[in-house]
Amino acid sequence: MRTSTAARTGQYAALLAYLVFLAFPFLWLISIAFKPPRELASLHPTWIPKNPTLDNFRQAFDEQPLLHAGLNSLLAALGAAVIAVLIATPMAYVMARRRGRLAKAATGWVVVGQAFPFVLLIIPLFLVLKNLGLINSVPGLVMVYVVWSLPFALWMLAGYVRAVPRELEEAAAVDGAGRLRTLVSVTAPLLAPGIVATALFAFITAWNEFFFALVLLKTPEKQTLPVILTHFIGAEGVADLGPLAAAAFLATLPSLVVFALIQRRITGGMLAGAVKS
């Protein structure tokens, strides 16, 4: 019993240390965002600003179109998440349920697809999008994000599909349900946590993405938040630290909110009550 308590204490201590490790950059970012320039350059920085100010936020909004960029980021990330899930769900089902040569080849291609570095892809991609008239457009960026997140989304979802017992689908078939009906009425609801997790992955990936957005979006009206954030950095890496931290803090909020809203769906019991014991 004593060993168990000690082990549990150790586990909690490790968990706390990990949480502190994860939270530190974010808390420090918040601290910087509210500090006036003179406190930013202090040799003995404090966690709590001595003279908290909103000037950094005001300056960030004055200098850069943050709201507009935030809207662009939101459109790109939501678009990418929804489309990626719509495409990946049936594909993942086939990959997981059909074990033929084609499914194996597709799985192999998914793995290989992850290995291509961005810089190798960006110029051909740029030319393709240019020919489609999709340069400097959020829909163009959405297409890129969908293609980019699709391999991993497929990989994730295929795992979730495999976790759904075949017996449930067989039972539905015995009851006379067709394949599409089985997929929609039986499998899809059980896949919901996986679909939500995959959508979240696609959303956050697109929300944080910088390089494609930098290259594909030309005008300030179309640019996303990660691109706009670099405008607070000057030559030789000199940064306008206060407004940069303020803008970065605001940029992290939407993904945190989205995560907070749907994390229960992910952590909830996936197959609770699905099969009678």
Next chain:
Amino acid sequence: MTRTRTRILTLFACAVLLLAGCSDGGDGADDGRITLRFQSLAWQDESVKANKELVRKWNATHPDVRVEYVQGSWDSVHDQLLTSFEGGEAPDIIHDASDDLADFAYGGYLADLTGLLPARLKSDIPQRSWETVTFGDGVYGVPFLQEPRVLIANATLLKKSGVRIPTPEHPWSWAEFRQVTKELSGDGRYGVAWPLKEPVSATLNLSLSTGGKLFHRGADGKVTVRFEEGDQVVPRTVHDQVNTDRSASPTTLGSGGSDTLPGFFAGKYAMVPLGFSYRQQIEQQAPEGFDWQVLPAPAGADGLAQGVSPQTLSVAEDSPHKKEAAAFVDFLLQPDNMVRLALGDWMLPTGEQALKDPALHTAERGWATGTALAAHLRPAPAQSVRGYAEWKDKVATPALQEYYSGAIGMDELRHRLEEDGNLVLARYQR
């Protein structure tokens, strides 16, 4: 089953068409007006405002040639431009730094401005500045802003120590500078903090003052590295300050300029060698009552000479309106406008007329000291050396970092810069 497949294909085709329909589909200038895209890297508040205001002014007076301001970023400009050039979507007017232009110029992405610029602009900017943007026979940019490296000093500590205060007319020699930093050290304070996270350009540029050349072009046009006596004065001074005199902080060697400011404000370092534009940060962040001043960098056998890579404005080779783009560059760099841009970025204009402006000669915030250095600025030694980037990253940066920290001696430094360095450069010159 076939019907389902057809439905899916139709849906996919519709999605593609819908997405294509949502795009802006180009400039759409069917009213005969020309639209030029000007990508600016201005980032400081005052500078962005000055640029936007000048664009507005141009647009108000040139109804047929509209300029669209596009914000770029120093952090990613090279990759972003390279992709835009490859895709034929580059901005018409491009803001960059001269040391980033060589690849683009040799790659045929930038327009040769030789016949496009007015005589006024050509003669206003000194030849030494034009050399930073001349590649082969062509001129691929207009150098318009530059900054010398200066010593920002804690004026209170300097006065208290009683050392001679240098001026551009009577600067410190490198030996004197070493002596002064010794005198300013003590009580947990260092005479100087060298922020040498990027040690190569700082070392090379300052070494021009001691006759350092490092890169030598032979009769066959090939460049080799020779680390001679003139090249060794600056590195040796830094090394000895850190490792022998203990008058320079060893911890700041891996830092960037901004990282040294908290220690500077706290009186931990009496001086910090920084770019001229850092004054803006100092003005903004220094504690109330902190007294600072700008001193010229030490001088050597070649006086106050030092290397710079000016900020430039170029025109894309693919631009269908090069003449109009060059006219906008000329407008932007009219003396008064050049002064506004320089003040906005806390830098020096390259134009002779702009340099005469009284606003740049005031003693306040060290403007006069910096302006007095303008005549001594030269093209950075590595401007047109092909393979420089690889030499810098793979050979010179680690070698200098190890030398400054005391891990290797001068002989080993020379060996690595020359032997290893020439192997790298040779690959680019076959």
